[in-house]
Amino acid sequence: MAYSFPEEVLEHVFSFLCSDKDRNAVSLVCKSWYEIERWCRRRIFIGNCYSVTPDIVIRRFPKVRAMEMKGKPHFADFNLVPEGWGAYVYPWISAMSVAYPWLEEIKLKRMVVTDECLELISKSFKSFKVLVLSSCEGFTTDGLASIAANCRNLRELDLKESEVEDLSGHWLSHFPDHCTSLVSLNMSCLGSEVSFSALERLVGRCPNLKTLRLNRAVPLEKLPNLLSRAPQLVELGTGTYSSEFRVDIFSNLSEAFSVCKQLKGLSGLWDAIPAYLPAMYSVCPGLTSLNLSYATIQSPDLSKLVSQCPNLQRLWVLDYIEDSGLEALATSCKDLQELRVFPSDPFGAEPNVSLTEQGLVTVSEGCPKLQSVLYFCRQMSNAALVTIAKNRPNMIRFRLCIIEPQAPDYVTLEPLDTGFGAIVKSCKELRRLSLSGLLTDQVFEYIGTHAKKLEMLSIAFAGDSDLGLHHVLSGCESLRKLEIRDCPFGDKALLANAAKLETMRSLWMSSCSVSYGACKLLGQKMPRLNVEVIDERGPPESRPESCPVEKLYIYRTVAGRRIDMPDFIWTMDEDSALQHS
């Protein structure tokens, strides 16, 4: 029997493995490799906080330094997940505070984080460096004050669009004078004004600060003060970019931007007024990422701006850019990889801007590296989608939202099956797809047949019958996350593809036709899935078994049923019959 290298050598070799996939593969080679690997795994990613328990994680990986975790289903972003659903991070923080005293990084997405959690983090982990809270909620600025005050080596504090109860801006002043370690600060989601002098001093004493995203309350005329203290910035999110026009403000701003020679990313720009845009022209040639999605500037000014950014790789913008602005983009930005166009008036009955499918077609023609799209518009045609598919077989993320549900091809009035079919046929590396418009079961047949690399699929107001769902579940080999709302998908497809569900992270179905009876059956059949019925109308037992459930969330888990559920969620399993009696 050949003996392998000493443990230390293997550990050293494994330390070069960063991806979870690789480390998981290594763990399967043999028992000793499993043991060695688990002791040296430093980073863990948990895609669904309910798929595993803190104890299981800690038992297997005793020396973790960085953890990343996601909680609520994606549709929580659109208010489809009721308040109180769960995703509380406290039990995790509590367990880790004991087990991982050397924890350095916590990154959470869509989780409920309380001030107690933040305080516990700030006091338990002496080397704590990175806190990223993406779309989280449940905490106030008091919690932020604890982090600022107690984390001596804090490098990153990123609140990325979390919902924070903003009690005051005073939290920022809790950063001690000796704190010089900040590399990244993102407070753009906060409303209150922080003490500007505290902010100025903080920025001034952190020489490694690379990312600074201010909140809207930071006035434009003060921005130069910050930029002059941090000319090394790589990513900047401005505060409000609006002020009564004054020549002195303009020239200060221009000068301040001109010393930021490393700036690659720009965001913020709330309420931007055109008069102040030229102040940033000096940084435009260096920009690779531009987020104008909160800037209410109109197409001519937007066109002018993007034309100054030939190295742009990522653009997020409102539909004020219109087709004409997208044409300018296609002409000027040949390196563009990601485009997101958000609606300025999503609830208006009539279009307020001249943005159509043509804009997207133009960009797909002009930008050979375009691979990631999120596009809100009010009309689409199969012809346009076919053209886009032909132009961009390298597409990996395609999310189209036609604002009117079930809108057909506006030219032919046919369903958009052919168009989306072309996308999945042509874009063989497609990993993420969001559908909209009028769609029949046919589009799902195309998807099941061709979208072999598809990992995440979002469906709304589409399909005719269970066959649609069956095509997806039986055909999409790489599918990990499936989210469906308001589709006539029911019991048959779900039960026929029960085994598939264990190969996926999760399935969300709301306002579909899955009956309570089918949910019970699925729960009993599949012990390694949590089949959770969410119904705010009261216990499903109080209605006939054939009655469709409001919402259904199914996910694979080794943690067993949840123990922290609110009263509108029921887990379907062998015990559930006992529980309701």
Place this chain on the structure above:
Amino acid sequence: LEMETIYVNDLNMKATELRLGLPGTDNESDAPQSSSSSSCVKNNKRSSSEMNASFQNIVSEQLQSHAPAQKAQVVGWPPVRSYRKNVINDQQKKSSESDGCGMFVKVSMDGAPFLRKIDLKFYNNYFDLLRGLKDMLKCKIGVYSEREGYNGSEFVPTYEDKDGDWMLVGDVPWDMFINSCKRLRIMKGSEAKGLGCL
């Protein structure tokens, strides 16, 4: 711009209700529509505040009666995140004050028992605005000059700008004025003595 909040739980839900299946089919006799109708009349915390904000928009649009009515909403559609929705609402409020459907500002006149409201969008320039004010308030406003302001007039038009300062009407270009004017006050000439001679 003060708007009443109206909860419109029964705003023509039937006509705009989204059904499962293709449009044109009638699912009345099918399995209970409770799922789709409950998604229309959902009442979880965030949804009602978000509907609140967007119904405020509907109300403001209807009051202006220029824009077409907005649709009753389906929860979570179009899929715009709450954070972004809130920013959009703020910006729409601002823009409807500045270039959307009217730019109504309050007008107070010293000595008058109640305030009036005018739509700044209605006027193209200062001349039209002053003429309109004179007509509405039956007051005498003199001619503007950069040096003297409205010196000598019985009444002097002033306005509160975005910074909260009281300014003399006429100093800045018209476009800049309408974008920064929050309210108007027609001061008595005797009180306005200070403003005209800077």
